[in-house]
Amino acid sequence: MMGTRLKVLRVFKDLHKTRRDVFKDDARALTAARSKINEEFKRNKNEASEENIKEMLKMARSVETILRESVIQVEHVEENKILLRPRESLLLENVPYSDTPRTKT
Template sequence: MSSCRSRVLAALKELHRTRRVVFEGDDHALQVTKQQIRDEFRKNARETNQSKIEEAITLATDVAKLLRTTVVQLKQKEPGSDTFEMRVTKDTVLPENTMFDPRVELPEQPRRKKCADSPTMPSANTSNHS
């Protein structure tokens, strides 16, 4: 059981380390994630079912990996500006940036009808009494 306890504590520490790296400089996100981690671990603190504990450990490590590899931070360069600076970490996985080839023929998308193009429907409130 002490092995299990040490693995739970290791997962907890990993989540806290990850949140500090991923949300560095964002006090609000740091506080919210800290509380969320505490709440989730406390909710499961009295769990004795070994398989549920293993699931929780796996979930914690998966969440830490997902945060490290997918979350980026954007910070507005100047107030009111449309320019942002993106902060990525060494673990962030960015998709390959492929250049657009202007010679490629794109399939033509059929135009969707606008409401004005649709036939007029008779009102449901009108009655056709002769």
């Protein structure tokens, strides 16, 4: 049981770390995400079934991955204008389209 407790705490900490990175400089989103994470963990704190705990840990990891890999901050700056703030980890190399495939070297 102690190993499961450590796994739960690790996922909890990872979710909060990811929340801080993803919603940096957005107090409203930071607060909402913190509340939701804490609410979900408190709601399930008395769960005893190992199988259910494993499923919930799997779901929490999926949520953390989606937040980390898919969410981009956007700020509404003018009437019809938004400012995208992608994190460095989300930026990919821009490779121009070519009809002929590149050969790997």
